[in-house]
Amino acid sequence: MEKTKQDSDFKHIGKKLLSWYKINARDLPFRQTKDPYKIWICEIVFQQTRIAQGLGHYNNFITRFPDVKTLAEAEENEVLLSWKGLGYYSRAINVHKAAQQIMNDYHGIFPDEYEEILKLKGVGKYTAAAVSSICFNGKIPAVDGNFYRVLSRLFADDFDISNSRAFNYFSQLAHLILPENVGDFNQAMMDLGSEICKPKNPLCGECPLNQDCLAFSLEKISEFPVKTKKVKAEDLELKYYFVHRNGQFLIQQRKDDFIWKKLFEFPPVISDDLNPFIKSVKTVNHKLTHKNLSIEIFNVEVDSEEIWNNFIYENKYIVTDVDGSHERSFPKPLENYIQSYDTAYRIL
Numbered sequence: 001m002e003k004t005k006q007d008s009d010f011k012h013i014g015k016k017l018l019s020w021y022k023i024n025a026r027d028l029p030f031r032q033t034k035d036p037y038k039i040w041i042c043e044i045v046f047q048q049t050r051i052a053q054g055l056g057h058y059n060n061f062i063t064r065f066p067d068v069k070t071l072a073e074a075e076e077n078e079v080l081l082s083w084k085g086l087g088y089y090s091r092a093i094n095v096h097k098a099a100q101q102i103m104n105d106y107h108g109i110f111p112d113e114y115e116e117i118l119k120l121k122g123v124g125k126y127t128a129a130a131v132s133s134i135c136f137n138g139k140i141p142a143v144d145g146n147f148y149r150v151l152s153r154l155f156a157d158d159f160d161i162s163n164s165r166a167f168n169y170f171s172q173l174a175h176l177i178l179p180e181n182v183g184d185f186n187q188a189m190m191d192l193g194s195e196i197c198k199p200k201n202p203l204c205g206e207c208p209l210n211q212d213c214l215a216f217s218l219e220k221i222s223e224f225p226v227k228t229k230k231v232k233a234e235d236l237e238l239k240y241y242f243v244h245r246n247g248q249f250l251i252q253q254r255k256d257d258f259i260w261k262k263l264f265e266f267p268p269v270i271s272d273d274l275n276p277f278i279k280s281v282k283t284v285n286h287k288l289t290h291k292n293l294s295i296e297i298f299n300v301e302v303d304s305e306e307i308w309n310n311f312i313y314e315n316k317y318i319v320t321d322v323d324g325s326h327e328r329s330f331p332k333p334l335e336n337y338i339q340s341y342d343t344a345y346r347i348l
């Protein structure tokens with residue numbers, strides 16, 4: 001960014017973007033509302049989920065929990081179940097807690113100030129800025145990966161987006177082009193970033209900002225944004241027993257929260273007690289954001305009622321069946337495994 005430039009030099013860019021947005025805004029259901037509850041849920045849902053993939057889940061969630069009060073009063077397990085298919089279940093736990101916070105600390109009325117919204121469980125600067133600008137005319141840019149990409153290209157700015165100061169840096173840069181209507185501007189940046197200024201092969205010919213874009217005029221688009229630090233995914237091995245007998249199997253709710261917080265899982269392999277009953281082993285590889293999981297599942301059919309009962313009693317496992325498992329949320333690989341447990345109680 002050239003330090004000598006004044007805000008006024010770039011304000012026309014924000015206005016151009018708004019004119020483009022007026023005609024090209026995507027017709028999304030949550031664009032028809034300024035209800036902060038719905039905007040908040042939508043911002044949380046679509047943080048890590050593509051719009052096309054998450055829209056049905058968002059609609060179902062809003063139908064089941066149409067307002068803060070309904071969500072706050074729901075059982076946590078029900079909220080987790082309604083989040084099924086979206087992954088990253090800690091988001092569901094947080095929205096549930098935040099709804100209770102709104103009921104307890106704000107008399108059930110969604111806070112209208114950026115600083116107050118930021119106090120809600122699971123709400124970061126991006127979400128607080130988005131909700132306050134869209135619903136309450138707040139003036140803070142909702143800086144996310146789209147902002148980093150568009151702004152670094154627009155100004156051919158090589159500030160490293162993996163730098164811990166990137167958020168503040170690009171927030172300042174965003175202020176250079178920020179128009180009066182920040183709510184529409186934030187949504188326009190989201191649409192431009194996902195439809196036009198895409199990470200790969202941006203559609204510069206159709207871009208409303210191509211006359212102003214330095215990376216475009218220098219033909220250096222591929223050089224921006226600059227990102228040096230790659231977060232290396234950690235390898236993690238998990239071993240489970242799928243312990244079953246006559247169509248029933250054993251599960252427990254996860255207690256540690258480094259992954260899959262509060263989801264259900266099979267008994268972990270911590271001893272070799274059940275090894276004599278192992279029928280087969282299945283290895284599943286599964287990727288999380290910063291983890292590569294290798295999951296070994298030992299299919300254990302227990303034909304001794306005594307061992308079955310002792311194992312349950314000693315470990316306080318929950319006994320369920322396929323129908324019962326639908327009432328709970330499991331990590332995807334374990335859910336797939338349960339689906340392979342056929343009506344003859346065999347692993348297919």
Ligand code: SF4
Nearest residue numbers: 197204207210213216
């Ligand atoms: S001209 Fe191309 S690189 Fe520049 S902002 Fe538009 S789409 Fe992005």
